[in-house]
Amino acid sequence: MDFSFSEEQNILRDSVRRMMDKVATPEYVRRLDREQAYPTELYDAWVELGLLRLPFPETYDGLGGSVLDMVIIAEELARKSADFYMAYAGSIFCGLNVARKGSEEQKRYWLPKLFSGEIKMSISMSEPDAGSDVGAMRTTARRDRDDWVISGQKLWATGAAAKNNVINVYVKTDPKAHYRQGMSLFLVDNDTPGVELRKLEMLGRRCTGTYEIFFNDVRVPSERLVGGENKGWDCILSGLQAERITSAAGNIGASLACFELAVEYAKERKQFGRPIGFNQAIAHMLADMQAEIEAARTLTWRAAWMVSAGKDALREISMAKLLSSEAYVKAANMGMQVMGGYGYNMEYDMQRHYRDSRAATIAAGTSQMQRNIIAGLMGLKA
Numbered sequence: 001m002d003f004s005f006s007e008e009q010n011i012l013r014d015s016v017r018r019m020m021d022k023v024a025t026p027e028y029v030r031r032l033d034r035e036q037a038y039p040t041e042l043y044d045a046w047v048e049l050g051l052l053r054l055p056f057p058e059t060y061d062g063l064g065g066s067v068l069d070m071v072i073i074a075e076e077l078a079r080k081s082a083d084f085y086m087a088y089a090g091s092i093f094c095g096l097n098v099a100r101k102g103s104e105e106q107k108r109y110w111l112p113k114l115f116s117g118e119i120k121m122s123i124s125m126s127e128p129d130a131g132s133d134v135g136a137m138r139t140t141a142r143r144d145r146d147d148w149v150i151s152g153q154k155l156w157a158t159g160a161a162a163k164n165n166v167i168n169v170y171v172k173t174d175p176k177a178h179y180r181q182g183m184s185l186f187l188v189d190n191d192t193p194g195v196e197l198r199k200l201e202m203l204g205r206r207c208t209g210t211y212e213i214f215f216n217d218v219r220v221p222s223e224r225l226v227g228g229e230n231k232g233w234d235c236i237l238s239g240l241q242a243e244r245i246t247s248a249a250g251n252i253g254a255s256l257a258c259f260e261l262a263v264e265y266a267k268e269r270k271q272f273g274r275p276i277g278f279n280q281a282i283a284h285m286l287a288d289m290q291a292e293i294e295a296a297r298t299l300t301w302r303a304a305w306m307v308s309a310g311k312d313a314l315r316e317i318s319m320a321k322l323l324s325s326e327a328y329v330k331a332a333n334m335g336m337q338v339m340g341g342y343g344y345n346m347e348y349d350m351q352r353h354y355r356d357s358r359a360a361t362i363a364a365g366t367s368q369m370q371r372n373i374i375a376g377l378m379g380l381k382a
């Protein structure tokens with residue numbers, strides 16, 4: 001068993017970390033969170049470093065990176081902010097769907113624009129009455145000669161209002177069919193007439209932003225349909241494993257940031273004449289934190305390795321998503337306790353992790369849904 005990364009992967013980690021240290025300074029991260037501003041400068045730096053091209057096939061001018069490479073990038077981006085990682089992940093996951101399910105023409109049209117930063121991409125599936133139960137979605141697209149007309153309402157769409165963003169929206173194209181046979185994927189520019197976006201007031205992840213979207217009879221040409229009519233479920237499934245595993249890695253990166261902040265503080269902060277970390281109560285909290293993060297990280301790496309080796313890793317990925325998101329919530333919670341009043345203060349970073357982490361067990365499949373998948377694979381299906 002070999003847990004080491006290759007020389008190239010170590011170089012990748014170093015270069016991503018250096019770029020993140022340079023652009024996402026503590027002042028930058030705090031300012032963007034305070035102003036709820038999109039990380040435009042950072043996104044441009046990702047484009048410049050080639051991170052947008054990394055997991056795409058070389059045939060389409062990608063860099064042919066692996067799932068393990070994606071895990072490294074996710075850890076490093078989320079070390080600064082889980083919210084920043086979401087801005088990257090939106091474009092990557094949607095782009096990969098186009099690479100897997102799009103026509104040759106669509107790949108040649110969309111991928112260069114994504115790689116150059118000319119466009120970004122975001123995913124929109126959830127609706128007011130369709131969260132964990134994706135099949136309950138009501139937004140529809142109906143054919144009108146050579147066009148499609150989209151009508152309905154979407155919710156919780158991360159990064160939907162970013163400049164030049166293309167919303168990857170899942171809608172019903174055959175409302176009478178079972179959702180797996182009646183759903184389709186469309187690419188809609190966020191400034192198309194009839195698209196109305198409203199930023200939602202959320203507890204955390206406030207830079208990339210979470211949006212409500214109204215599709216008021218939005219007309220799109222048939223070239224915007226990806227994967228074929230009623231083939232949306234295939235598109236969702238094709239990207240699910242990579243999406244969950246890199247989300248798990250993002251949670252790990254953010255958990256490590258909490259841990260490092262807390263350890264550093266426990267060594268420096270003195271009460272009763274000695275560092276607070278010398279008290280067993282504090283030291284044990286940090287030991288628990290480290291053990292839980294490392295356990296989740298090892299599981300995440302193993303699941304990523306299984307995917308890159310072409311093995312079915314649904315159970316391991318669900319476990320990694322479950323444990324990594326819960327490790328992040330716990331690390332931010334315990335980190336705040338270690339830092340006392342400073343942890344609760346808006347000038348320190350732990351409160352941001354505390355707010356951002358709460359989304360980790362909800363977005364991209366809740367903890368309960370991960371447990372349902374794991375239990376289902378044991379033969380315990382409701």
Ligand SMILES: Cc1cc2nc3c(=O)[nH]c(=O)nc-3n(C[C@H](O)[C@H](O)[C@H](O)COP(=O)(O)OP(=O)(O)OC[C@H]3O[C@@H](n4cnc5c(N)ncnc54)[C@H](O)[C@@H]3O)c2cc1C
Pocket residue numbers: 123124125126130131132133155156157158159202205210359362363364365366367368369372
């Ligand atoms: C910050 C943030 C960003 C997001 N970004 C996006 C995005 O970019 N695009 C997008 O499409 N969506 C996005 N989402 C939506 C996210 O995917 C949904 O919130 C999630 O799927 C849960 O749906 P829901 O909120 O409607 O909760 P519900 O599905 O209503 O669930 C409520 C509670 O009931 C539990 N529950 C539901 N069904 C079951 C069951 N069968 N068994 C056990 N427990 C169950 C859930 O686990 C949860 O605890 C985002 C959400 C958040 C918070």
